[in-house]
Amino acid sequence: MSTKKITALTELAAAAAATDMIPVVDVSDTTDAASGTTKKITALNIGKGVGIGLGNTTTEPLKIDTSNMRIGIGTGTPQTLVEMKGVAGSPSILTMSTAEATVVDGDKLGQINFQAPQEGSGTDAILVGASIHAEADDTFASDNNETELVFSTAASEAATEKVRITSDGKVGVGTSTPAYMMELYDADTGNAEFSAMRLTNYDYGSGETAQSATLIGGVKNAGGGVSSCGKITFGKDSDYSDAANRDGNIQFITNRSNTETEAVRISSDGKVGIGAATPLGILHTANATATNVMERFANSTGGPILQFTKSRGTSVGATTIVQDGDTLGTVTFRGADGNSIATGAFIDAQVAGTPGDGDMPACLRFCTTPDGSETGTEKVRIDSTGNVLIGGTATPTSSVGNLCLFNGTIPAASVTDGVVLYAQDVSTSELKVRDEAGNVSTLSPHNFDLLGDRSEDMAWSYSSKNVFVGKEIAVDMTKVIRALEKLTGEEYIKIRDIADSEKLDWATEEKRKEAEQKKQIDAYKERKAESDAYPTSSSTKAEVKAYLDKSGIEYEDATKDKLFEKVAEKEEFTETEPAAYSKKSKPSWIK
Numbered sequence: 001m002s003t004k005k006i007t008a009l010t011e012l013a014a015a016a017a018a019t020d021m022i023p024v025v026d027v028s029d030t031t032d033a034a035s036g037t038t039k040k041i042t043a044l045n046i047g048k049g050v051g052i053g054l055g056n057t058t059t060e061p062l063k064i065d066t067s068n069m070r071i072g073i074g075t076g077t078p079q080t081l082v083e084m085k086g087v088a089g090s091p092s093i094l095t096m097s098t099a100e101a102t103v104v105d106g107d108k109l110g111q112i113n114f115q116a117p118q119e120g121s122g123t124d125a126i127l128v129g130a131s132i133h134a135e136a137d138d139t140f141a142s143d144n145n146e147t148e149l150v151f152s153t154a155a156s157e158a159a160t161e162k163v164r165i166t167s168d169g170k171v172g173v174g175t176s177t178p179a180y181m182m183e184l185y186d187a188d189t190g191n192a193e194f195s196a197m198r199l200t201n202y203d204y205g206s207g208e209t210a211q212s213a214t215l216i217g218g219v220k221n222a223g224g225g226v227s228s229c230g231k232i233t234f235g236k237d238s239d240y241s242d243a244a245n246r247d248g249n250i251q252f253i254t255n256r257s258n259t260e261t262e263a264v265r266i267s268s269d270g271k272v273g274i275g276a277a278t279p280l281g282i283l284h285t286a287n288a289t290a291t292n293v294m295e296r297f298a299n300s301t302g303g304p305i306l307q308f309t310k311s312r313g314t315s316v317g318a319t320t321i322v323q324d325g326d327t328l329g330t331v332t333f334r335g336a337d338g339n340s341i342a343t344g345a346f347i348d349a350q351v352a353g354t355p356g357d358g359d360m361p362a363c364l365r366f367c368t369t370p371d372g373s374e375t376g377t378e379k380v381r382i383d384s385t386g387n388v389l390i391g392g393t394a395t396p397t398s399s400v401g402n403l404c405l406f407n408g409t410i411p412a413a414s415v416t417d418g419v420v421l422y423a424q425d426v427s428t429s430e431l432k433v434r435d436e437a438g439n440v441s442t443l444s445p446h447n448f449d450l451l452g453d454r455s456e457d458m459a460w461s462y463s464s465k466n467v468f469v470g471k472e473i474a475v476d477m478t479k480v481i482r483a484l485e486k487l488t489g490e491e492y493i494k495i496r497d498i499a500d501s502e503k504l505d506w507a508t509e510e511k512r513k514e515a516e517q518k519k520q521i522d523a524y525k526e527r528k529a530e531s532d533a534y535p536t537s538s539s540t541k542a543e544v545k546a547y548l549d550k551s552g553i554e555y556e557d558a559t560k561d562k563l564f565e566k567v568a569e570k571e572e573f574t575e576t577e578p579a580a581y582s583k584k585s586k587p588s589w590i591k
Contacts, residue, residue: 096134103140108133109147114159127158137167150176199234209236212251230254237268269565281569308349314553325523326351327571328362342374343574352384367574377576391423393578394516405431414438428587438468450474454589455482458495506586517581524577531573535564 063072072078074085074092084092096110103109111133119125130153137146146167152159164172172178173196175185184196199213212235221227230253237247247268254263265273273279275287285292294304308329313320322328330348334341345368353361361384367376381389385400392406405423411434414420420434430444445460451474459479465472481492535544541560544567548555553566 103136105136105138107136109136110134124154124156127154128152129154129159131159204240206241207239209239211236227258228255228260231260314551322351322355322360324351324354325527330571332572337374342369343376343572344369346376346574375576376574393520394513397512428584438466440465440467445477447474448476451476455479457589457591459589506590510583514581514583517578520578521580524575527575528573528577531570534570535567536570537564539564 061074063070063076063078065072065078068078070078070080071082072085073083074087075083084094086092096112098107098109100107111131113128114130115126115128117126130151132152133150135148135150137148138144148167149165150161151163152161154160161176162173164176164178166172166178170178170180171182173182173184174187175183178185184194186194186196199215201211201213203211205211212233214231214233216228216231218226218228231251233251233253235249235251237249240246249268250266251262252264253260255261262277263275265277265279267273267279271279271281272283274283274285276284294306296302296304310322310326310328311318311320312322312326328349328351330346332346333344335344336342345366347367348365349362350365351361352363355361363384364382365378366380367378369376378393379391381393383389383395385395387395387399387402387404389395389404390406391408392404396402396404405421407423407425407429410424411420411422414434414436416436418436422432422434423429424432426447426449428446430442430447432440432442432444434440441464442462445462447461447463448454448459450463450472451461455476456478459476461474461476461478463472463474478493484490485492533547535547539547539560541563544560544563545555548563548566555563555566
């Protein structure tokens with residue numbers, strides 16, 4: 001083809017047609033029509049023909065706006081640096097492709113880089129700061145085009161991968177191989193804590209506590225919609241009006257019969273409520289069935305364990321030694337009395353002696369509440385040596401594994417299908433038994449009320465009465481056997497002295513009993529005073545601080561209410577003061 005040159009120009013009678021390769025117009029022409037002016041070819045005129053510059057053609061496929069440094073594809077008035085506009089009914093599509101004929105795992109199909117190459121600082125500043133690229137996840141085939149989308153960012157280096165969306169829709173943050181729909185992964189082995197996600201509710205109102213942030217789990221239902229299975233809600237326990245008053249809780253909500261119900265709550269002070277929105281203790285369960293189950297499935301002899309631990313230390317795990325009389329744990333049984341919740345009975349374990357390393361003497365107390373009261377009192381005790389004490393608390397000297405009955409109220413009637421065994425104070429305590437037939441027999445062989453003076457110092461008797469017959473009987477058994485000895489000439493009774501180490505002085509023993517009882521009374525008063533001094537919501541700030549100082553609990557100065565939050569929940573004091581011991585006179589027959 002020979003070289004051609006332009007020798008004449010054809011004036012435009014209308015807008016440029018699609019067949020016009022390079023329509024040329026006058027720079028001052030505003031109508032693209034013949035104006036009679038001289039026509040000339042300039043770079044600006046050529047640019048107008050393809051939509052470059054300030055030309056007013058409206059159908060150009062590409063618009064390069066040199067005055068505003070903008071490019072428009074499908075639009076003559078781009079509003080941003082690059083704008084694409086599709087035809088009506090069809091979206092604009094940007095396609096990035098590769099010329100690679102054989103795509104294998106790891107090949108990039110296209111990439112968008114974000115960079116500041118002219119940044120004056122140089123080095124890291126001019127590296128790629130962020131990028132998005134599509135990456136093949138397998139070798140492409142006629143039935144496979146598995147592709148992943150990778151998001152990379154930089155801090156002080158070329159951008160590296162931070163987030164990946166896999167070909168099956170899983171999202172990995174910090175990992176390129178997520179195993180779940182979303183996996184958050186911290187590859188820094190030096191981080192003791194991994195804060196992976198934060199939900200923020202930016203609503204705030206003074207005095208308001210209703211704001212919360214919620215995670216919801218749902219599944220598709222039969223109708224094609226999505227039903228909520230449960231929620232985890234992070235709520236407020238205070239109005240967040242100041243830095244010292246920002247308490248939050250966590251609520252676990254389940255869906256039953258299309259009704260969302262709070263199942264578990266962890267309060268701001270660490271208490272867990274199962275069915276209880278305001279837990280009163282570290283673990284508080286409340287529901288209509290109230291059945292708590294502990295199970296253990298193991299090929300061993302051990303079963304489930306419920307453990308109570310007490311320390312005088314003020315931090316978790318402290319091993320500060322406990323003291324005699326401290327309660328190690330309590331199981332309380334309570335009921336509604338129509339006005340409040342009252343105590344009906346409780347079982348507790350108390351330190352019974354001086355503890356030390358590898359030494360923790362303790363007793364188990366069983367306490368019940370009498371009719372007309374809501375204060376439980378001790379009725380039975382298993383002491384540290386295994387004695388069972390009924391009606392009293394004093395362990396007999398050197399007694400191990402015995403049953404001890406203390407003087408109680410004499411039964412006024414017999415029990416059906418059984419007998420009543422009890423102790424009665426008759427100058428000295430006696431062991432008695434009452435059977436269903438109304439016979440009351442004295443098992444202790446020294447009741448001489450009906451017989452009068454003893455025939456000997458060591459004389460023993462048998463005595464009984466029947467409330468239905470209305471009579472009582474007593475026999476001096478020693479005197480009977482002495483008479484038999486005279487008749488037969490045989491000796492049936494043997495008497496000898498016991499070792500001095502076994503002998504006791506009556507007055508000394510009474511003083512010991514009195515001292516033991518006084519020790520228990522003093523220990524009770526100390527525990528009572530400690531309970532009375534325990535801070536309450538009505539205590540002053542100074543009283544609360546004094547308690548924290550005495551208990552060795554660290555704190556920063558704050559309002560009384562905030563300081564009071566550091567005070568552990570007060571244990572209910574249910575003890576009654578032991579009665580003072582009344583010394584008994586020595587019986588006349590003891591010389």
